[in-house]
Amino acid sequence: MNHRLLLSAFVAAACAAGASADNWPQWRGLKNDGRSTETNLPTEWGADKNVVWKLPMPGMGASTPVVWGNQIFLTSVAGDDIVLLCAGTDGKEKWRRPVSSTGATRYKNPSGADASDASASCSTDGKHVWAFAGNGSLACFTTDGKEVWKEDLQKYGKFRIQFGIHWTPVLYKDKLYLQVMHRGAQLVVALDAATGKEVWKKDRPGYSKGESPDVYASACIWEGEGGPLLIAHGNDFCTAHNLDDGSEVWRVTGLNPNASGAWRFVSNPLVTPDLIVVPSCKDGPTVGINPVGAKGEITPDNKAELWxxxxxxxFRTPDVVAPVRIDDIVYITGHGPFWALDAKTGKVLYRENLSKGSHWANLVAGDGKVYVTSQEGVTDVVAAGKDFKKLATNALPDKIFAGPAIADGRIYFRGYGHLWAIGTK
Structure with a gap:
């Protein structure tokens, strides 16, 4: 297929994406905010309840499944390889292709969490799927498994980071955007999605002290009045960039108020049209800004900062898990505590404890419910609202680091052992 036809396919697929609520094309869903508009989603499940099917995985992995139509895509360790795996919504593996064959590195941090080079999530437009392995291999395949191109992102500098590379590139129209942030590089980059060739790259400076250059968050796209903008979160700042050339539009500062070297960003900002919620880490602040018309350095003196x-x-800022918003309430969790904040003022509405466990999977929301999943395979289902109400606690016999995906009435959980389809159909 020539590039003109390929790009025409991208445009057509993008238009289709805007009209469908049943797909989950990227790790944070259709709008990069962890929300689904679907209703009648399951509230209760277990190993023998409301499991439509489960598919054995070839190895560990923390990539959120992405879903388009009757296909599901994710990456996984498979022996010494990182593979892109395609499963059908019927629970059968359709194909797998190597993304990297240079050895699968595993990482363990002091908290006991383990991870691998199969941590970044895929993106799809229904015609193609893009997959990234933590050793730097970024590849594009057709949805029937034909390789289109492959690039090595270590061309921007040999990766040097304490616990591995886990960024997910974000697909927007005909380009892939990503933040390349580690001790060897501090960049935002745009690539042509059809060819993998660089469109632009821009230096994105930070404090670069201690752990600060070690960035585990992923770039995302904000859409709203005056947008779209690329949002980069890492090395002590959250920044917005013009999609045409990567130039910086605004920068949230004061996230590391003491310029501590024991600092690194993992949790992603929550992006919505009139509010971006910027987490930090450890005992830093959480900041709510109105991105419409925002410019320059954003501090408490800038009118763009809401709270x-x-x-x-x-209250503590989310260290790993990205927040989610339903109406005028923002939901945040750590390893146990669960908070609800007023989206307009940042006021803490409640703090409650959930099931004991380690939470690495990002929050997702749909059907008036927030789904909070722990490493131990336990998901608490919390009703949306100003008052705390836990609807159910559900357990699957698996280890889960990946965020769930919601598509066509089902919730998909990627465990280290299985891919689980939860639903009633």
Whole structure:
């Protein structure tokens, strides 16, 4: 297929994406915000309840499944390889292709969490799927498994980071955008999705002290009045960039108020048209900004900043898990505590404890419910609203680091052992 026809396919697929609520084309869903518009989603399940099917995985992996039509895509360790795996919504593996064959590295941090080079999630437009392995291999395949191109992102500098590379490139129209942030590079980059060739790259400076250059968050796209913009989160700042050339539009500062070297960003910002919620880490603040018309350095003196919530006995910034929003409430979790904040003011509405466990999977929401999944395979289902109400606690016999995906009435969980389809159909 020539590039003109390929790009025409991208445009057609993008238009189709805007009209469908049944697909989950990227790790944070259709709008990069972890939300689904679907209704009648399951509330209760277990190993023998509301499991439509489960598919054995060839190895560990933390990539959120992405879903388009009757196909599901994810990456996985398979022996010494990182593979792109395609499963059908019927629960059968359709094909797998190598993304990297240079050995699968595994990482373990002091908290006991383990991860691998199969941590970044895929993106799809229904015609093609893009997959990234933590050793730098970024590849594009057709949805029937034919390789289109492959690039090595270590061309931007040999990866040097404590616990491995886990960024997910974000697909927007005909380009892939990503932040390449580690001790060897601090960049935002745009690639042509059809060819993998560089469109632009831009230096994105930070403090670069201690752990700060080690960035585990992923770039995302904000759509709203005055947008779209590329949002990069890492090395002590959250920044917005013009999609045409990568130039910086605004920068949230004060996230690491003491310029501590024991600092690194993992949790992603929540992006919605009139609110971006910027987490930090450890005992840093959480900041809510109105991105419409925002410019320059964003501090409490900038009118774009709506609120800034410091760490306290009643609240801590999300260290790993990305927030989610339903109506005018923002939901945030750590390894146990679960908070609801007023989206307009940042006021803490409640703090409650959920099932004991380690939470690495990002929050997702749909059907008036928030799904909170722990490493131990336990998902608490919390009703949306100003008052805390836990609807159910559900357990699957698996280890889960990946965020769930919601598509066509089902919730998909990628465990280290299986891919689980939860639903009633």
């Amino acid at each position: 800034r919530v410091p760490a306290s006995a009643n």
